[in-house]
Amino acid sequence: MSLDAVLARVDADLDAATGRLMELLRIPSISTDPAFKADCSKAADWLVRELTALGFDASARPTPGHPMVVAHGGGDGPHVLFYGHYDVQPVDPLDLWHRDPFDPAIEETPKGKVIRGRGAADDKGQLMTFVEACRAWKAETGTLPARVTIFFEGEEESGSPSLIPFLEENADELRADIALICDTGLFDPETPAIVTQLRGLLGEEIRVTGPSLDLHSGMYGGIAMNPIRALTRVLAGLHDDNGVIQVPGFYDDVAELSPELKAQWDALGFDEARFLGDVGLSGKAGEAGRSGLEMIWSRPTAEINGIWGGYTGAGFKTVLPSEAHAKVSFRLVSGQDPLKLRESFRAWVRERLPADCEVSFTDHGASPAGHMDTGHPAFEVARAALSAEWPKPAAFIGCGGSIPVAGYFKSHLGMDALLAGFGNDDDAVHSPNEKYNLSSFHRGIRAWARVLGGLSA
Amino acid sequence: MSLDAVLARVDADLDAATGRLMELLRIPSISTDPAFKADCSKAADWLVRELTALGFDASARPTPGHPMVVAHGGGDGPHVLFYGHYDVQPVDPLDLWHRDPFDPAIEETPKGKVIRGRGAADDKGQLMTFVEACRAWKAETGTLPARVTIFFEGEEESGSPSLIPFLEENADELRADIALICDTGLFDPETPAIVTQLRGLLGEEIRVTGPSLDLHSGMYGGIAMNPIRALTRVLAGLHDDNGVIQVPGFYDDVAELSPELKAQWDALGFDEARFLGDVGLSGKAGEAGRSGLEMIWSRPTAEINGIWGGYTGAGFKTVLPSEAHAKVSFRLVSGQDPLKLRESFRAWVRERLPADCEVSFTDHGASPAGHMDTGHPAFEVARAALSAEWPKPAAFIGCGGSIPVAGYFKSHLGMDALLAGFGNDDDAVHSPNEKYNLSSFHRGIRAWARVLGGLSA
CATH class of the missing domain: 3.40.630.10 (Zn peptidases)
Structure with a gap:
C-alpha cells in the first residue's frame, strides 16, 4: 500500500x-x-x-x-x-x-x-x-x-x-x-x-500625555501631574482583586461553557500545576473559580503586553516625563464584538484619566x-x-x-x-x-x- | 568708598x-x-x-x-x-x-x-x-x-x-x-x-519578576501572572485619590511649615497658574489642600521616573513578559530618614505583590x-x-x-x-x-x- x-x-x-x-x-x-x-x-x-x-x-x-x-x-x-x-x-x-x-x-x-x-x-x-x-x-x-x-x-x-x-x-x-x-x-x-x-484578539496602544515637556522632579515634583502615575492608575484598574476585567460590558456577550464541552475538557486531565510550574509559576492568576482550561480557552483576558515611559536607561534621572505608553491586548471569546469592546475600553480609559492628562490610541488589530x-x-x-x-x-x-x-x-x-x-x-x-x-x-x-x-x- | x-x-x-x-x-x-x-x-x-x-x-x-x-x-x-x-x-x-x-x-x-x-x-x-x-x-x-x-x-x-x-x-x-x-x-x-x-532624594529601582520566561498571551493569557499587571497595581497605590503618599510612616517625621515661613512664602505671590501653564498644565497634582510652594519646597513626593517592561518597539507583540521595571524617587523633607523610608517602601512593595511575583531593588542613592x-x-x-x-x-x-x-x-x-x-x-x-x-x-x-x-x- x-x-x-x-x-x-x-x-x-x-x-x-x-x-x-x-x-x-x-x-x-x-x-x-x-x-x-x-x-x-x-x-x-x-x-x-x-x-x-x-x-x-x-x-x-x-x-x-x-x-x-x-x-x-x-x-x-x-x-x-x-x-x-x-x-x-x-x-x-x-x-x-x-x-x-x-x-x-x-x-x-x-x-x-x-x-x-x-x-x-x-x-x-x-x-x-x-x-x-x-x-x-x-x-x-x-x-x-x-x-x-x-x-x-x-x-x-x-x-x-x-x-x-x-x-x-x-x-x-x-x-x-x-x-x-x-x-x-x-x-x-x-x-x-x-x-x-x-480566541479573538483586540490590540490597543495607549499614549498618555501630561506636561508639554519632560520636567525635573526637583522643580516640578509634587505639583505637576506625572503621566506614568496616571497610566499605572488606569492599568491597575483593569482587573479587580479576583481577576475580573473591569471594562464596562466586557462580559455581556460571553456564554458559559456547555456542560458537554466542559465534561470533555475536564476529562483531558489538564495538569495545571505542571503547566504553570514549567514556567516558574505556582498559581492561577485568572478569574477566581474558573478551571485552568477555561481561563486559557473559553474566557476573555486583558493583558498589558508592554509599558514604557520616562528614563529607562542605566543609572537614574529624576524626570517627570511628558508622556507614558502601554500596549494592551484582549483575548476575546465567542460572542464578543471586538469593535464594540474597543470603544468601551477607550471610553473607560478616558474616564479614569486625571485632569491635565490626554490620551490617544493606536489600533493594533481586532479579530473575533x-x-x-x-x-x-x-x-x-x-x-x-x-x-x-x-x-x-x-x-x-x-x-x-x-x-x-x-x-x-x-x-x-x-x-x-x-x-x-x-x-x-x-x-x-x-x-x-x-x-x-x-x-x-x-x-x-x-x-x-x-x-x-x-x-x- | x-x-x-x-x-x-x-x-x-x-x-x-x-x-x-x-x-x-x-x-x-x-x-x-x-x-x-x-x-x-x-x-x-x-x-x-x-x-x-x-x-x-x-x-x-x-x-x-x-x-x-x-x-x-x-x-x-x-x-x-x-x-x-x-x-x-x-x-x-x-x-x-x-x-x-x-x-x-x-x-x-x-x-x-x-x-x-x-x-x-x-x-x-x-x-x-x-x-x-x-x-x-x-x-x-x-x-x-x-x-x-x-x-x-x-x-x-x-x-x-x-x-x-x-x-x-x-x-x-x-x-x-x-x-x-x-x-x-x-x-x-x-x-x-x-x-x-x-529636599533630599531617595532613588529606588524595582524589578518585578514573574514567569521564568516571556510567555505568549495566547497560550498563557488569563492563567499566568503578568509582572506588568503586578507592578502597575503596586505603583498605582503610591498615592491615594488626594495625592497622599501611602507608604506606611512616610509622613511620620514631616513637620508642618511654621506659620512665619508660610506667611513669608504666601507673600511671595507665587503664580501657580503661570508656573504650571508654562509646561502645559492647568492644575496641581500634589496633596489636596496644600499650596503650590509647599508642594515644591516643603512636602515630600513620590514619583515614577521611569517604567518599562514587555514589548515596547514598533507594532505589537502579544507577550506576557517575565519581568517589569520601574525607577521611583522620593523627594524628602526635613525630618525624614532616607534609610528608614527605603526599608518602609521596600516592605510595602513586597507586601502588595501577588503570589508568583518576586521583587528586587537597586539603590540609586539616599540623601536627607x-x-x-x-x-x-x-x-x-x-x-x-x-x-x-x-x-x-x-x-x-x-x-x-x-x-x-x-x-x-x-x-x-x-x-x-x-x-x-x-x-x-x-x-x-x-x-x-x-x-x-x-x-x-x-x-x-x-x-x-x-x-x-x-x-x-
Missing part, C-alpha cells in the same frame, strides 16, 4: 528534511521590523524554489507588505488549502538566548532532540511538516493524492495587514474544500489535538473569536491520522491564541478550516530559545502524509 | 568678563561621557590659569574621575569657601538646539540679552560671577576683603563620585567659616533668593533634606547684597531639588552653606538651548562683590 511506502520514505528522509528546515530558519524573516524586509522576501523566495522543485506551480506574490507564497499542485481528489506563515517574531531580549537565534542547531535535551532557533516551532518547522509530507508522496507515487494549494503568509506576526485584501483579490484561486492550518500545538506531549475554538464546524469529513480523517502517530488519541480542544486567518477563510472565502499543529507548551514561541521537538517535526510530517492519503480515500 | 569703585569696575569690565565666560563655555566638559574626559581636564586647567592670574594659589587636583580645582586667595577677614561646578550636562537631542551648544553667543531676545550655550546657567556662568567679583576687588584694591577658598567640582552632573572622598582627604584645607554655593536660581526675574531648605542655619551673619549680608541688585528684596526660599554638596559640607566639614544663584526658570538647564540672562551674570557679579565687602565689614 502506498501510504506505508510514503511513511517509510518520510522516515528515511528525516535528516535531509531537518537540514532543509535549518536553511529556512537561518533567514531572519522578522516581519514587524522594517530592517528585515529583504529577509522576508528571501524566505518567500526560498519556499517558492522548494515548492517549484516539488512540481508545484509556485510564486511569491507582492503585497504592500511582505510577499505571499501561493503554490498549486497535485491533481484529482478533494481540494485542500494548506496555510502556514514564514515570518517570525523579533528575538529580543537577545542576551537571554543561549545561541544565535538565526543559527539553528539540533540540541540534545533531557526530553529528547530539539531544533533550536527562532521560528523552529512558530511557524517554519510546522509549515515544513506539510511540505515534507508532499515531498514524500511525490517521491513515492509521482504525484499527490489530492489537489493541494499551499498558501504561506509573511505577516502573521505583525498583524497580517495584507491578508484580507489578498484573500479578496484572489478568492477564486484560493478557495478549496477545506483549509488545513498548521500553527497550533499538541494538547500534551502524548496527546495530539485539533483546535475547534479560538472563532468556532469551527467539525462536521466536515476532514476532521475525522485528521483525528485518525494524528491518533495513529501519538501515544494517545487526538482531542478536539480550544486554543487560547488567536488565529485570525481561520475566521477570514470563513468570512471571505466561505471555507471551513481545520487546525492541527504539533508544538509543545515548552517550545518558548515568541520567547528566547524557541525550539521545536524533532519528534514533533517527524510525527507531524507522517501525520500530514496520512491526512493527504485519507482525504482521497 | 571702595565698594562703589569695585562695582564701577564690574560694570566697566562686563564685556571682557562675558568674553572670558565664552572661552570657558567653548570647552565641552560633559562629565558623564568618557569621550569628553580630556575636555573636563581642559576646563579645570583653564580655571586654574584664570585664578592664578588673579593671585590665587590654584591647582587642579586629580581624582579617580575629573579633577577638582582648589584655589586660596585673599588674606585677613572671615574665611569663605565658594563652590561651583565646571562640568555640564550632555547636549542631546542635538537637533533641538538652534546653534552649536559649544559655540556660545550673546543673543537678543524679547526678554533681553542672553548668553546661549551649554553650561551658560548650569553652572559655568554662575561660578564665573564669583570669579569676576574677586577680579574686580583685586583690580581695585590689590587684594580681597576676605579670605577666600574656591572649590570647583567637575562631576556634579554625573553623581559626584569623587566628592566625598575628596572632602574627607582635604577637610582641613577646605573647611571655612561658611560655604557659598552658586548653583540655584532667582525666585522670579525680579526677586533674588537665598535657599534655606532643600537640608535645612540651613540662617543665624550665620552671611545670610543677612547676602540678603542685603541681593536686594540691592534686583528690583525686589531677596527672599529666603525652599528648593524642591537636592543639592547634596550642601549636606556633605555640613556632614563632612561641619560647615554651613549659603545657597544663592541667579538662574531663571526659563534657562533650559539640562535641555536644548540653555541660556543665562546677561542681567543675571552682571547683577550676580555685583552681588558677590557686595557680599565679599559685607562679610569683612
Whole structure:
C-alpha cells in the first residue's frame, strides 16, 4: 500500500528534511521590523524554489507588505488549502538566548532532540511538516493524492495587514474544500489535538500625555501631574482583586461553557500545576473559580503586553516625563464584538484619566473569536491520522491564541478550516530559545502524509 | 568708598568678563561621557590659569574621575569657601538646539540679552560671577576683603563620585567659616533668593519578576501572572485619590511649615497658574489642600521616573513578559530618614505583590533634606547684597531639588552653606538651548562683590 511506502520514505528522509528546515530558519524573516524586509522576501523566495522543485506551480506574490507564497499542485481528489506563515517574531531580549537565534542547531535535551532557533516551532518547522509530507508522496507515487494549494503568509506576526485584501483579490484561486492550518500545538506531549475554538484578539496602544515637556522632579515634583502615575492608575484598574476585567460590558456577550464541552475538557486531565510550574509559576492568576482550561480557552483576558515611559536607561534621572505608553491586548471569546469592546475600553480609559492628562490610541488589530464546524469529513480523517502517530488519541480542544486567518477563510472565502499543529507548551514561541521537538517535526510530517492519503480515500 | 569703585569696575569690565565666560563655555566638559574626559581636564586647567592670574594659589587636583580645582586667595577677614561646578550636562537631542551648544553667543531676545550655550546657567556662568567679583576687588584694591577658598567640582552632573572622598582627604584645607554655593536660581526675574531648605532624594529601582520566561498571551493569557499587571497595581497605590503618599510612616517625621515661613512664602505671590501653564498644565497634582510652594519646597513626593517592561518597539507583540521595571524617587523633607523610608517602601512593595511575583531593588542613592542655619551673619549680608541688585528684596526660599554638596559640607566639614544663584526658570538647564540672562551674570557679579565687602565689614 502506498501510504506505508510514503511513511517509510518520510522516515528515511528525516535528516535531509531537518537540514532543509535549518536553511529556512537561518533567514531572519522578522516581519514587524522594517530592517528585515529583504529577509522576508528571501524566505518567500526560498519556499517558492522548494515548492517549484516539488512540481508545484509556485510564486511569491507582492503585497504592500511582505510577499505571499501561493503554490498549486497535485491533481484529482478533494481540494485542500494548506496555510502556514514564514515570518517570525523579533528575538529580543537577545542576551537571554543561549545561541544565535538565526543559527539553528539540533540540541540534545533531557526530553529528547530539539531544533533550536527562532521560528523552529512558530511557524517554519510546522509549515515544513506539510511540505515534507508532499515531498514524500511525490517521491513515492509521482504525484499527490489530492489537489493541494499551499498558501504561506509573511505577516502573521505583525498583524497580517495584507491578508484580507489578498484573500479578496484572489478568492477564486484560493478557495478549496477545506483549509488545513498548521500553527497550533499538541494538547500534551502524548496527546495530539485539533483546535475547534479560538480566541479573538483586540490590540490597543495607549499614549498618555501630561506636561508639554519632560520636567525635573526637583522643580516640578509634587505639583505637576506625572503621566506614568496616571497610566499605572488606569492599568491597575483593569482587573479587580479576583481577576475580573473591569471594562464596562466586557462580559455581556460571553456564554458559559456547555456542560458537554466542559465534561470533555475536564476529562483531558489538564495538569495545571505542571503547566504553570514549567514556567516558574505556582498559581492561577485568572478569574477566581474558573478551571485552568477555561481561563486559557473559553474566557476573555486583558493583558498589558508592554509599558514604557520616562528614563529607562542605566543609572537614574529624576524626570517627570511628558508622556507614558502601554500596549494592551484582549483575548476575546465567542460572542464578543471586538469593535464594540474597543470603544468601551477607550471610553473607560478616558474616564479614569486625571485632569491635565490626554490620551490617544493606536489600533493594533481586532479579530473575533472563532468556532469551527467539525462536521466536515476532514476532521475525522485528521483525528485518525494524528491518533495513529501519538501515544494517545487526538482531542478536539480550544486554543487560547488567536488565529485570525481561520475566521477570514470563513468570512471571505466561505471555507471551513481545520487546525492541527504539533508544538509543545515548552517550545518558548515568541520567547528566547524557541525550539521545536524533532519528534514533533517527524510525527507531524507522517501525520500530514496520512491526512493527504485519507482525504482521497 | 571702595565698594562703589569695585562695582564701577564690574560694570566697566562686563564685556571682557562675558568674553572670558565664552572661552570657558567653548570647552565641552560633559562629565558623564568618557569621550569628553580630556575636555573636563581642559576646563579645570583653564580655571586654574584664570585664578592664578588673579593671585590665587590654584591647582587642579586629580581624582579617580575629573579633577577638582582648589584655589586660596585673599588674606585677613572671615574665611569663605565658594563652590561651583565646571562640568555640564550632555547636549542631546542635538537637533533641538538652534546653534552649536559649544559655540556660545550673546543673543537678543524679547526678554533681553542672553548668553546661549551649554553650561551658560548650569553652572559655568554662575561660578564665573564669583570669579569676576574677586577680579574686580583685586583690580581695585590689590587684594580681597576676605579670605577666600574656591572649590570647583567637575562631576556634579554625573553623581559626584569623587566628592566625598575628596572632602574627607582635604577637610582641613577646605573647611571655612561658611560655604557659598552658586548653583540655584532667582525666585522670579525680579526677586533674588537665598535657599534655606532643600529636599533630599531617595532613588529606588524595582524589578518585578514573574514567569521564568516571556510567555505568549495566547497560550498563557488569563492563567499566568503578568509582572506588568503586578507592578502597575503596586505603583498605582503610591498615592491615594488626594495625592497622599501611602507608604506606611512616610509622613511620620514631616513637620508642618511654621506659620512665619508660610506667611513669608504666601507673600511671595507665587503664580501657580503661570508656573504650571508654562509646561502645559492647568492644575496641581500634589496633596489636596496644600499650596503650590509647599508642594515644591516643603512636602515630600513620590514619583515614577521611569517604567518599562514587555514589548515596547514598533507594532505589537502579544507577550506576557517575565519581568517589569520601574525607577521611583522620593523627594524628602526635613525630618525624614532616607534609610528608614527605603526599608518602609521596600516592605510595602513586597507586601502588595501577588503570589508568583518576586521583587528586587537597586539603590540609586539616599540623601536627607537640608535645612540651613540662617543665624550665620552671611545670610543677612547676602540678603542685603541681593536686594540691592534686583528690583525686589531677596527672599529666603525652599528648593524642591537636592543639592547634596550642601549636606556633605555640613556632614563632612561641619560647615554651613549659603545657597544663592541667579538662574531663571526659563534657562533650559539640562535641555536644548540653555541660556543665562546677561542681567543675571552682571547683577550676580555685583552681588558677590557686595557680599565679599559685607562679610569683612
